[in-house]
Amino acid sequence: MENKIRVSNLNFFYGKAQALYDISLEVPEREVIAFIGPSGCGKSTFLRTLNRMNDTIPIARVAGDVIIDGENIYAPGTDVVALRRKVGMVFQKSNPFPKSIFENVAYGIRINGIHTSKTDLNERVEKALHDAALWNEVKDRLNTSAFGLSGGQQQRLCIARALAVQPEVILMDEPASALDPIATQKIEELVVELKRDYTIVIVTHNMHQASRVSDRTAFFMLGKLIEYNKTEKMFQNPDDRMTEDYITGRFG
Amino acid sequence: MTSLTAICAAFVTGLLLLIIGYIAIRGFSSINFQFLTDTPKPVGEGGGIGNSILGSAMMTLLAAVIGLPVGIAAGVYLAEYGRNWYGNTIRFVADTLIGIPSIIIGIFIYTLVVLPMGRQSGLAGGLALAVIMIPIVARTTEEMIKLVPSSMREGALALGAPQWRVSWNIVLPAAASGIATGAMLAIARVTGETAPLLFTALNSRFYNYYLDQPMSSLTVQIFNYATGPFEVEHAMAWAATLILVGTILIINVLVRTVTKRRY
Numbered sequence: 001m002e003n004k005i006r007v008s009n010l011n012f013f014y015g016k017a018q019a020l021y022d023i024s025l026e027v028p029e030r031e032v033i034a035f036i037g038p039s040g041c042g043k044s045t046f047l048r049t050l051n052r053m054n055d056t057i058p059i060a061r062v063a064g065d066v067i068i069d070g071e072n073i074y075a076p077g078t079d080v081v082a083l084r085r086k087v088g089m090v091f092q093k094s095n096p097f098p099k100s101i102f103e104n105v106a107y108g109i110r111i112n113g114i115h116t117s118k119t120d121l122n123e124r125v126e127k128a129l130h131d132a133a134l135w136n137e138v139k140d141r142l143n144t145s146a147f148g149l150s151g152g153q154q155q156r157l158c159i160a161r162a163l164a165v166q167p168e169v170i171l172m173d174e175p176a177s178a179l180d181p182i183a184t185q186k187i188e189e190l191v192v193e194l195k196r197d198y199t200i201v202i203v204t205h206n207m208h209q210a211s212r213v214s215d216r217t218a219f220f221m222l223g224k225l226i227e228y229n230k231t232e233k234m235f236q237n238p239d240d241r242m243t244e245d246y247i248t249g250r251f252g
Numbered sequence: 253m254t255s256l257t258a259i260c261a262a263f264v265t266g267l268l269l270l271i272i273g274y275i276a277i278r279g280f281s282s283i284n285f286q287f288l289t290d291t292p293k294p295v296g297e298g299g300g301i302g303n304s305i306l307g308s309a310m311m312t313l314l315a316a317v318i319g320l321p322v323g324i325a326a327g328v329y330l331a332e333y334g335r336n337w338y339g340n341t342i343r344f345v346a347d348t349l350i351g352i353p354s355i356i357i358g359i360f361i362y363t364l365v366v367l368p369m370g371r372q373s374g375l376a377g378g379l380a381l382a383v384i385m386i387p388i389v390a391r392t393t394e395e396m397i398k399l400v401p402s403s404m405r406e407g408a409l410a411l412g413a414p415q416w417r418v419s420w421n422i423v424l425p426a427a428a429s430g431i432a433t434g435a436m437l438a439i440a441r442v443t444g445e446t447a448p449l450l451f452t453a454l455n456s457r458f459y460n461y462y463l464d465q466p467m468s469s470l471t472v473q474i475f476n477y478a479t480g481p482f483e484v485e486h487a488m489a490w491a492a493t494l495i496l497v498g499t500i501l502i503i504n505v506l507v508r509t510v511t512k513r514r515y
Contacts, residue, residue, distance in 0.1 A: 053410060058335075085412035095403040098426045107421075108411035158407065165411055 002070065004029040004169065004199045005050065010064035012045055012223075014057070019045050023064070023225045025218060032195050034210035034231065035203045037220035037246070043203045044092075046220070047171050050201065051087040052080050068169070085112055088167035092174040094154035096146035096161075101138050104146045104157055105129060108165040124164060132160035133190050152183025159190065170194065172202040176209065188213050207247060211235045219243045272497060279494030282487045288495075292457050292473070295482045301492045303459045304473040307374065308496075311453060311469060312443050314378030319385030319442075320435050326386065327393025327431075332419050334394070343394075346387035357383050358448035366452055374460065374467030377453025381442040388441065392434025396427040433507050440503040444496065446471035470496045 005027035012020035020042045027033050035043040045054070052073060054060040066073050073083050085108075096104050105125045108114075115121040125142075129135040134156040138149070146157055155175055162170055172191070176184040191200060191213045204210050210217050210231065217234040219226045219242075227240040238244045286300055293299030326346075330339055361380040366372055400423050408418040424431070446469075454466040455476060470492055477489035 051410065053406065056406070056409065081412045081414055083412075084410055089406075089410035091403060091406065091410075093403055095401070095407040097404060097407065097422055107408070108413075111411065111413045111417055161407075161411065 003027060004068065005201075006065075006067040007050075008065045008067075010046070010049060010062070010066065012042070012049060012054070012063075013061040015059040019223050020049075021224045025225060025228050027199060027201065027216075029199050030195060030197070031215040032191060032200045032202060032213050034214035034217045035201065035220060036205075036207065036210050036217060037226075039205075041220040042223040043218075043220045044173055047173055047201060047203050050169070050171055051084050051089055052078075053084075053089065055080065085165050086167055087169040087171060088162035088165060089171040090155070090158050090162055090173065090175045092177055094151060094158050094178070096149070096154050096157055099146060100143045101146050101149070101157060102142040105160050105164045108161055112165055114165065128160040128164035129157075131163050131194070132156045133186065133193075134160055150183070152179050152186060155179060155183070155187060156190065159187075163194075167198065169199045169201065172200065174203050174205060177205060184209070207235075219246060221246070272501070275490065275494050275497055278487075279490035279492075282491035283494065287488070287491060291459060295480075295484060299488070301470065301473055301488070301495070303456060304468040304470045304492065305495070306459060306461075307377075307453070307456065307468040308443065308470040310463070311374055311378040311381055311449070311467060312439060314375070314463065315381030315385055315442055316435075316439055318379070319382040319438070320389060322382075323386045323389025323438070324393045324431060324435075326390040328397060328419055328424065330390065330394040331397035332415070332423070343391075346390050349383075349387040350391065353447070354380075354384055354445050355447035355450075358451045361448065362451040369464070371464075372452060372454035372466045373464050374453055375463040377449045377467055377469065378463070380448040380452045381445060384442050384445060384448065385438045388438045389434055392438070393427070393431050396430030396434065397423055399430065400426045429511050433511050436503055436507040436510070440500045440507075443500055443503070444471065446475055450475075 003026040008024045010020055010023040011018065023046060035047060037043050048054045049062060049066060062074055097107060102125055105128050106121055109121060109124050115124055126135065129138060134153060137153060146154065149157060176187045188209060191202065194200060214231045216229065217231045218228040221242060227238060227243045229239065234243065235247060286298060288300060289302040290298065290300030291303045330343060358380050361376050365376040365379055404422060404426060405418055408422045449469050449472050453469055455472045456466045456468045460467050474489050474492045477485045477492060
């Protein structure tokens with residue numbers, strides 16, 4: 001089967017500074033891929049090349065191919081709006097809109113004109129909140145401000161918001177790094193649950209998190225992809241010495 | 253050091269209270285229903301500032317109707333797309349415009365509107381006030397929009413929202429209370445302007461509902477009463493001043509209450 005995402009020889013520059021060097025990897029459909037590596041190694045930058053979020057940085061430049069479902073997303077004439085609808089994203093810091101809980105989830109549905117009627121919109125919002133395991137906690141206060149939710153709930157709201165536009169791939173940039181262990185556990189359970197329907201790429205600083213949730217792991221170092229393997233193999237018997245050093249904590 | 257700054261702070265507050273208090277004492281006794289509704293009369297026959305209140309309200313409203321949309325839109329542009337030479341130029345021009353004495357804006361509108369029309373008018377007055385408002389509103393809007401965290405923008409972009417929709421229905425609402433503050437303060441500022449109205453709206457002794465006619469305003473009427481030779485006129489100037497200061501004070505208090513209710 002054709003892999004969902006194929007990246008070949010990707011180089012990325014901030015102005016003259018090169019941030020990514022010749023990255024090539026493939027992501028199979030409906031798997032969870034974890035990106036690990038020290039701060040500043042380029043894993044977040046790489047994640048953001050997958051939905052062209054780096055387009056918002058004027059000095060950013062990309063060379064190489066990112067092919068999702070057989071289409072090069074950096075080809076001229078690519079519809080970035082459609083791409084981002086297909087490749088959703090959850091950020092490190094939860095970023096709900098200054099709107100009600102309902103409107104936060106409804107926003108993406110509305111702007112993309114996905115719903116057919118008011119009832120359909122309500123159903124889609126409810127389903128997204130269910131899928132993000134948040135429905136039971138918010139069903140009685142859908143019209144209150146999203147800022148009234150706890151940090152963990154806000155992050156799940158952002159996941160619900162991303163799910164509501166029916167993406168195929170979900171990018172998560174350290175989604176649990178600002179959360180306590182219990183909220184983190186909920187997010188992790190959710191990731192495993194979502195794997196049934198979505199392809200997920202998750203950046204994490206937490207080695208245990210990577211080993212718990214992912215099928216494959218990619219280890220980045222100084223802008224280079226050092227090793228990409230099945231998570232089990234990666235954590236038990238990595239091919240590369242640097243990977244082993246990092247995973248066992250021999251780097252600072 | 254702390255006590256010195258505290259004294260200075262008290263001095264500032266004291267100065268404000270002194271001004272308001274003095275105006276209240278001098279003006280309060282002349283305020284009654286007739287004063288608030290009547291038009292100016294020859295000295296000794298009473299008269300009031302009803303037409304001036306209406307004129308000020310109409311011209312301020314006109315200025316707001318023109319100045320707020322243009323100013324806010326310009327501010328959105330500066331904040332969201334203005335990181336280039338064009339934006340920098342506009343920013344510099346706006347800052348210069350804010351610093352220009354308002355009487356010069358009055359002369360500018362006089363040349364541009366009053367001369368071709370052949371007479372002073374409420375329209376010209378409102379336009380002059382709008383010109384004063386636009387750069388103020390644009391710059392405060394820009395500052396307020398820049399305070400909206402970029403993570404919120406990214407969140408919307410990541411859902412597949414085009415840039416203009418992100419600006420329109422995420423960033424603007426998030427900055428709304430700050431923008432409202434800027435707008436109200438700009439309105440308060442132009443409500444107190446006299447110089448730009450002298451050439452443009454002139455004054456009128458009558459209730460005037462038409463924008464193409466000379467129009468009275470509180471500030472110009474205060475100027476006329478205050479420079480008149482008679483004591484009754486001075487008393488009316490104080491009373492009108494109290495109304496004006498009261499209005500501006502109310503606008504400022506409103507600003508406070510609006511900004512408190514953040515989402």
